[in-house]
Amino acid sequence: MKRIVTATVRNQSGVLNRITGVMSRRQFNIESISVGHMESSNESRMTFVVHVDNLQQIEQLIKQLHKQIDVLKVSDITDEAMIARELALIKVATVQATRAEIYSLIEPFRASVIDVGKDSIIVQVTGTQDKVEALIELLRPYGLKEIARTGVTAFTRSTKKQEKQQMMIIH
Amino acid sequence: MKRIVTATVRNQSGVLNRITGVMSRRQFNIESISVGHMESSNESRMTFVVHVDNLQQIEQLIKQLHKQIDVLKVSDITDEAMIARELALIKVATVQATRAEIYSLIEPFRASVIDVGKDSIIVQVTGTQDKVEALIELLRPYGLKEIARTGVTAFTRSTKKQEKQQMMIIH
Numbered sequence: 001m002k003r004i005v006t007a008t009v010r011n012q013s014g015v016l017n018r019i020t021g022v023m024s025r026r027q028f029n030i031e032s033i034s035v036g037h038m039e040s041s042n043e044s045r046m047t048f049v050v051h052v053d054n055l056q057q058i059e060q061l062i063k064q065l066h067k068q069i070d071v072l073k074v075s076d077i078t079d080e081a082m083i084a085r086e087l088a089l090i091k092v093a094t095v096q097a098t099r100a101e102i103y104s105l106i107e108p109f110r111a112s113v114i115d116v117g118k119d120s121i122i123v124q125v126t127g128t129q130d131k132v133e134a135l136i137e138l139l140r141p142y143g144l145k146e147i148a149r150t151g152v153t154a155f156t157r158s159t160k161k162q163e164k165q166q167m168m169i170i171h
Numbered sequence: 172m173k174r175i176v177t178a179t180v181r182n183q184s185g186v187l188n189r190i191t192g193v194m195s196r197r198q199f200n201i202e203s204i205s206v207g208h209m210e211s212s213n214e215s216r217m218t219f220v221v222h223v224d225n226l227q228q229i230e231q232l233i234k235q236l237h238k239q240i241d242v243l244k245v246s247d248i249t250d251e252a253m254i255a256r257e258l259a260l261i262k263v264a265t266v267q268a269t270r271a272e273i274y275s276l277i278e279p280f281r282a283s284v285i286d287v288g289k290d291s292i293i294v295q296v297t298g299t300q301d302k303v304e305a306l307i308e309l310l311r312p313y314g315l316k317e318i319a320r321t322g323v324t325a326f327t328r329s330t331k332k333q334e335k336q337q338m339m340i341i342h
Binding site for chain 1: 200317
């Protein structure tokens, strides 16, 4: 099962290495990691997506991470009401005949073309993992030259009663 | 100076730990890291932003990373014609009087409100680091409750002659 875990860490040399060390020793399958500064510049916020066999595994991982120096807070937010988004840049092969087709294809995804080359364009899309993957699959037949994904970043919603609305918000 | 480095790695347990180990031993100051799957599901693409004192340091880092098992390719793309984007989710405190104000403020950034709570909203913005930071500064006076940033993801442009146009593309 896929779990989304967020961690707040102090910006100290080695903290990221200790965290990846814990996951590597326990052979965790990490799908994505993203790390960025927080509002306080002394702290960073990490979001990682891991695959585990059962909930005990993720509980153990969180316990282990909590023990690390400079790790301030770790939570598995998968089952909470939360917002998870990622950004992908997709370089797609184009010829004159397919360009307009691709433009109309990406429009419902609120994706945008941020660079146009002679034989390729770069599409930028933001959304849930499912949305990003759906767009990648749609563009695959045209020829994917390169994909860069940031990995998911996530946090819990403002109001906890909104689980049911989660599916309705698409961008 | 700030450098943007991309790496292609095999999805093997421990590769991320070896990479962060190299940076930690050499006390590199990592600003952000993002790791996501590539078009081939056996490889991942990492983008990291590091601060170094001189170019020699970054050359050494790249050499060291190249020596690691399962690291396929490492490049410093800072000086190339490239596209670098990140995604930020910003939870801002709101009261009824400021809500409309915040909406009009974020509009030129092509940012969108993806969640509305009783006393806060969540703003999603995609763009260059400068753009994301400019919006964060604009929203700061209203009260920042939480920020989650993915870190930069980047790749080189399709056509290499476009350096001059880079400044004109804002979203």
